[in-house]
Amino acid sequence: MKIGILGSGIVGQTLASGFIQHSNQVKVGTSNPGKLNDWLKNAGSDASVGSFEDATKFADLVVLAVKGAAALDVLKKAGSSNLKGKTIIDATNPIAETAPVNGVLQFFTNINHSLMEDLQSKYPEANFVKCFSCVGSALMVNPDFNGQKPTMFIAGNNDKAKKEVKSILDNFGWDVEDMGSAEAARAIEPLCILWCIPGFRENRWTHAFKLLKK
Ligand SMILES: NC(=O)c1ccc[n+]([C@@H]2O[C@H](COP(=O)([O-])OP(=O)(O)OC[C@H]3O[C@@H](n4cnc5c(N)ncnc54)[C@H](OP(=O)(O)O)[C@@H]3O)[C@@H](O)[C@H]2O)c1
Numbered sequence: 001m002k003i004g005i006l007g008s009g010i011v012g013q014t015l016a017s018g019f020i021q022h023s024n025q026v027k028v029g030t031s032n033p034g035k036l037n038d039w040l041k042n043a044g045s046d047a048s049v050g051s052f053e054d055a056t057k058f059a060d061l062v063v064l065a066v067k068g069a070a071a072l073d074v075l076k077k078a079g080s081s082n083l084k085g086k087t088i089i090d091a092t093n094p095i096a097e098t099a100p101v102n103g104v105l106q107f108f109t110n111i112n113h114s115l116m117e118d119l120q121s122k123y124p125e126a127n128f129v130k131c132f133s134c135v136g137s138a139l140m141v142n143p144d145f146n147g148q149k150p151t152m153f154i155a156g157n158n159d160k161a162k163k164e165v166k167s168i169l170d171n172f173g174w175d176v177e178d179m180g181s182a183e184a185a186r187a188i189e190p191l192c193i194l195w196c197i198p199g200f201r202e203n204r205w206t207h208a209f210k211l212l213k214k
Contacts, residue, residue: 002027004059006052006074008035010137011065011091018141019063020046022171029055029078056082061089061164062126068094068115069108075123083126087161089168090116090185091132093192103200105193114185120157127161128182129154131169134191135208136199142173143208149175150208153191155184177211 003019005012008030016026020043028036029052036049048058056062056078066074071092075083094115096106109115120128131154132140143150152174156162166176179188191209198204 001025001060002058003061003063004029004055004057005063005065006055006078007063007065007091008032009065009067011132011140012063013039014137014140015063015065015091015132016047017043018172020044021141022168027055027058029053029074031077052077053079053082056086059086061087063089063091064119064128065091065132068092069097071115071119072122075119080123080125083123086126087158087164088119088123088126088128089131089165090119090128092116093133093189095192100196100200103197105196107190107193109189111186111190114183114189116155116185116189117182120182127156127158129156129158129161129165130182130185130188131165133189134195136195136205139206139208140172145208148210149173151175151177151211153177153179153184153188153209153211155179155182155188157182175211 001024003024003026005016006029019026025046027048033049094107094109096108098106116130169176
């Protein structure tokens with residue numbers, strides 16, 4: 001597939017490399033192409049860099065991996081006609097500028113409304129799927145927990161888009177739990193707060209969530 005990654009940070013670069021490793025072509029979108037010079041040098045012939053609009057036009061599937069507060073601005077630059085009908089993997093978290101309190105991050109959204117619902121309602125013809133937001137970038141692709149697969153929680157309104165994302169997650173080595181419609185992002189986005197607490201308090205960043213079932 002052709003994957004357009006909107007975001008040049010650690011998440012954008014990690015997922016871009018992961019999608020290439022899993023035999024896809026990738027264009028990373030940024031307003032700052034120079035930031036990706038080092039990444040591009042080592043990324044091989046399936047990698048390219050362009051504007052947010054270039055990456056979205058190129059893509060069969062889009063990954064949104066920008067700062068949460070910039071997500072709407074970046075989607076505007078991507079262009080609504082380029083997003084139309086596409087699956088958008090939404091890895092963003094609505095982290096506020098204010099500092100964490102005792103290791104607990106602050107969000108600019110509230111518990112009854114998520115960032116992804118905002119994005120979905122502004123771009124109703126795109127198919128957002130919350131994914132990758134509840135784990136650190138180093139564990140997003142081929143997470144290694146001695147043979148145990150961690151759980152990735154996903155949510156979104158379009159079943160075909162979620163099926164597409166589930167198949168990507170299967171290849172990347174995740175167990176997938178579909179939590180339902182876009183409103184479930186209200187529960188998934190705050191998992192980022194929980195995930196980060198051991199990191200801020202004890203410098204432990206190598207865990208992932210697992211849903212135990214019987
Ligand atoms: N870091 C993690 O381990 C992790 C894990 C799970 C989820 N997330 C979420 O994934 C997203 C990306 O995280 P990250 O750590 O890779 O990097 P980040 O620093 O949160 O985001 C970098 C990206 O955001 C864009 N950006 C920042 N400010 C902007 C602004 N004012 N206007 C337009 N674009 C702006 C940058 O654009 P340019 O490319 O133009 O510079 C860049 O592409 C975030 O929402 C984060 O919460 C992060």
